[in-house]
Amino acid sequence: MPESEDGHQRGKLPAELDHVIVLVHGDLDAAAAAYQSLGFQLTPRGHHSLGSSNNLAIFKNNYLELLGYEAGKKQQRPEQWHDPKGLSGIVWRCPDPARAQLNVEQAGVKAEQPLDFVRPVETGDGVFDAAFTVLHLPREGFDYGRTFFCHHKTPELVYRPEWQVHANGVENISEFVFCGDDPRGALDLFERMFGPGLLKEIPGGFGFDAAEARVVALDRQAASERYGADAPLPEAGKTQMIGLVFKTKSLAQAEAALNSSGVAFGTAGDGLRVGPARAFGVVIEFSE
Known part of the structure; x- marks a missing residue:
């Protein structure tokens, strides 16, 4: 494979979903309660060195992030809160940020400079800093949410076995859904x-595989x-990010988790569906 002058390999980047972002602004407590009622175990509240806070639902190979801010912190990074509450981010796995930057810029996409930050993580062995490098992509031409690459310097502080067990039996995010008049665009x-x-x-649209997940864009009729x-x-x-599908090892387990919290749900083909009113604007589906 050809290399750049600085030794980084040029070549096709793999499309691999790392995590998704549900933006909740100042409603982190309510959002956490809502997603716990769907049967997700959430990590303890985390606080980024950049000012935002989150709770995560960690799966085998990807995860969901509830992202917001606590009292008095909104103005530390006001640009993060331009989007409304709801599904607002699709994030790509990135083993090598320098290679990712080289590749996307060769494709004509001007990436921002890599940004390093940390988030203290509470574990049974103490508190440690989970460290990340992110490579943000421009909003021009993609003004319906955020998309960026995320490099985990300390994956062992994120993908912890004790956090990967969920009452609803979910093992991974299996689909991410956009909707718009121009699905290909x-x-x-x-x-x-x-x-x-x-x-x-x-x-009704277009899609592609992204490691354990699939990303699809549907036109309005297909989404309806x-x-x-x-x-x-x-x-x-x-265009809008509207829905997620979660792969569960047991629909019966997912159904029991929803029933135990009194969450109304319907069917979605052979799976289950929870409406956006219960999930901060996101349509949630469970499938085996």
Whole structure:
């Protein structure tokens, strides 16, 4: 594989989902309670060195982040809170930030400079700093959320076995859903980053595989047919991140977790669906 002058390999980047972001602004406590009622175990509240705070639901190979701010912290990074509450971020696994930056810029995408930060993590053995490098991508041409690469310097402080057990039996995020009038255009940035031929046509839209997950973009009609009254459709001419599917080892276990919290749900094909009112604007589905 050819190398750049600084020794970093050039080549096709793999499209691998690292985590997803549900933006909750100042409502971290309410969001945590809502997702716990869906059967997710959440990590203790974490606080980034950049000012934001979060709770995570950790799975085998990816995770969900509830991202917000605590009292008095909103103005530390006000640019993070421009998007409304709801599903607002899709984040890519990144073993080598320098290689990722080289590759996306060769594809004509101007990335920001890599940013390092830490988040103290409470474990049974004490408190340690989980360290990350992120590579943010521009909002131009992708103004319906955030997307960036995330390099875990200390994955052992994130993917801890004791946090990967959930009452609903969830093992991984298996699908991330966009909706818009131009499904292919919604995913165009990713085809530029990860290489031509990434996108495959599906009924009502386009999609691609991203390691253990699949990313799809549906047109408004397809989203309405899939979600019915639960569809949080974007405004005409806009694109929006609207839904997640979680792979559970047992739908019966997921159903029991929802019933134990009194959460109303419906069916989604052979799976289960919870409407956006119970999940901070996100349609949640469970499948085996």
